Amino acid sequence: MSATTTTTGLSLKNVGLQFGDGDSTVTALDDVNLEVAPGELVAIVGPSGAGKSSLLAVAGGLTQPTSGSVVLRDIDLTATPQRQLAEIRRNQIGFVFQSSNLLPSLTALDQLRLMSTITGRPGRDPNELLESVGMAHRAGKRPGQLSGGERQRVGIARALVTDPAVLLVDEPTAALDRARSHEVVQLLADETHRAGVATIMVTHDHDVLVHCDRVLEMIDGKLSPLATDAA
Numbered sequence: 001m002s003a004t005t006t007t008t009g010l011s012l013k014n015v016g017l018q019f020g021d022g023d024s025t026v027t028a029l030d031d032v033n034l035e036v037a038p039g040e041l042v043a044i045v046g047p048s049g050a051g052k053s054s055l056l057a058v059a060g061g062l063t064q065p066t067s068g069s070v071v072l073r074d075i076d077l078t079a080t081p082q083r084q085l086a087e088i089r090r091n092q093i094g095f096v097f098q099s100s101n102l103l104p105s106l107t108a109l110d111q112l113r114l115m116s117t118i119t120g121r122p123g124r125d126p127n128e129l130l131e132s133v134g135m136a137h138r139a140g141k142r143p144g145q146l147s148g149g150e151r152q153r154v155g156i157a158r159a160l161v162t163d164p165a166v167l168l169v170d171e172p173t174a175a176l177d178r179a180r181s182h183e184v185v186q187l188l189a190d191e192t193h194r195a196g197v198a199t200i201m202v203t204h205d206h207d208v209l210v211h212c213d214r215v216l217e218m219i220d221g222k223l224s225p226l227a228t229d230a231a
């Protein structure tokens with residue numbers, strides 16, 4: 001990897017996203033600029049309908065913006081054909097959802113192994129990764145045998161097993177109590193720093209912002225630093 005590809009994990013430049021047309025146009029993202037460095041955890045807060053999910057969708061190459069560019073390392077996602085985009089999403093982008101979305105019949109270890117098999121990427125060793133997220137002792141358990149916090153730990157490990165450049169996290173603490181929420185976001189911060197992944201986390205949970213490197217607020221599709229120093 002050349003020096004020019006290591007400074008930026010993910011870069012959104014002048015990104016706009018509109019839905020509909022004419023009188024019914026909704027502006028979900030309004031000239032958004034965001035650079036997330038490798039090893040940085042950026043949190044995004046904001047009211048419902050502000051554009052946070054739209055930002056994750058655009059950053060993850062799931063939705064093409066109406067204007068602007070999304071660059072992952074040195075790849076411009078807005079100039080990449082659909083088939084290649086799917087491959088980039090599989091190999092370079094990890095997703096963590098509100099509920100961990102684990103497959104009910106697979107053990108924790110097999111959730112990671114399956115992801116490695118699907119992508120065919122050497123990535124990281126599933127056993128070591130489970131150890132890293134504090135789940136080695138639960139490797140043989142299925143999701144139904146795990147607590148909500150444990151499931152999220154496995155979900156984070158699964159998202160990291162391909163050794164992605166970018167991690168996109170949507171409301172990871174929505175189903176967790178306060179103590180587990182702190183543990184899970186602290187883990188996200190630790191893994192972000194350790195793996196050198198560029199992480200964006202959308203959250204309504206202001207309690208956990210203390211673990212994040214940077215906090216931004218989205219209002220009416222515009223992104224700005226959080227007014228109060230919540231972190």
Ligand SMILES: Nc1ncnc2c1ncn2[C@@H]1O[C@H](COP(=O)(O)OP(=O)(O)OP(=O)(O)O)[C@@H](O)[C@H]1O
Nearest residue numbers: 019020026027028047048049050051052053054055
């Ligand atoms: N597929 C779509 N078609 C039309 N409008 C959409 C679509 N997706 C999102 N929007 C609109 O774009 C705006 C931003 O929505 P978005 O879901 O990104 O907000 P959000 O901040 O994630 O909200 P929440 O916190 O409730 O999940 C809203 O006005 C929403 O109604």
